[in-house]
Amino acid sequence: MGVGYALMLVAVRDFPLRTAGLVLGAVAMTGVVVLRQIIALRENHELATTDTLTGLVNRRQLYERLRMALARGRGRGNVAAVLIDMNGFKQVNDNLGHESGDQLLVAFGRILRSSVFGTDVVGRLGGDEFAIVLHDVDSVDKAVAVVSRIMAAMREPVEIGDVAVQPQASFGIVLALPGEDDADALLHRADTAMYQAKQNRTTGYAVHVTAPA
Structure with a gap:
């Protein structure tokens, strides 16, 4: 049972x-x-x-779900991972208080969850860092399309008490290679792409295209 x-x-x-x-x-x-x-x-x-604040899956469960997705892919490479780090979150905490920061995290989690398909997995890794496991993604363009939907939803300000806050974030995208089964390595490459996006905020996202060693 x-x-x-x-x-x-x-x-x-x-x-x-x-x-x-x-x-x-x-x-x-x-x-x-x-x-x-x-x-x-x-x-x-x-x-x-489950992450008790946002209701999303937690870090441990997200890693497990990613491993399962890679295993189910059977080497086809039809899985993508997106690592997300919010921009300006510390300022919200410092200026509006931790309770307001928590409300922003919850609202951002809702944005992520409403922008993906039902089979995709959205998780909070901790702090202001989130991740998404995308299923049935056979091209970078499809993963970018999901991120574009999220960024479009982020243009709507979030009401935190009497203050309207517009969520901001940087996205790192990576597509699993055929035969890849290492969830840690995949998320590490997504993390590298996310920091590239933080350094160059022109698009708000970056794609890691280098094959793992």
């Missing part, structure tokens, strides 16, 4: 009907008992795999 299923036990008990000491019959009473251990297991699984 996988996580997410609730096991239910049905307890049946007969209660006799009596009158003047005589048993006239019985009424069957049923009660549904939900095993609390199963519910606790599901909750523990969610805590272990």
Whole structure:
């Protein structure tokens, strides 16, 4: 039984009907008992795999999902990774407070999640750093198209209390090579591209095109 299923036990008990000491019959009473251990297991699984602030998958789960995607690709190289680092987040924290910073992280997570397809995976790696695993992507252009949708959504300011904040971020894009199965190496190349994007903010993103050693 996988996580997410609730096991239910049905307890049946007969209660006799009596009158003047005589048993006239019985009424069957049923009660549904939900095993609390199963519910606790599901909750523990969610805590272990989910970022509690944004509701996205956490770092550990994102790496695991990327490994699974690479394995399912069977060497076809139809997986892309996007590493994202928010720009100006420290200023929001310093000027508006950490609570406002948290609200911005949550809002940015929603933007990312609403801009990808249902099979794609969006995760928060920590701080103001996020990552996306894109499935069924066989060209850099398709990955860039997803990033372009995100950047278009970022043009709409986010209301943080009485202040309108426009999210800003740098994106590093990398396409898995045929036969590639190293999630760490793939994300490292995406990280390199992301820092290139930070240094040159003309487009807001950079693509890592060099094959891994």
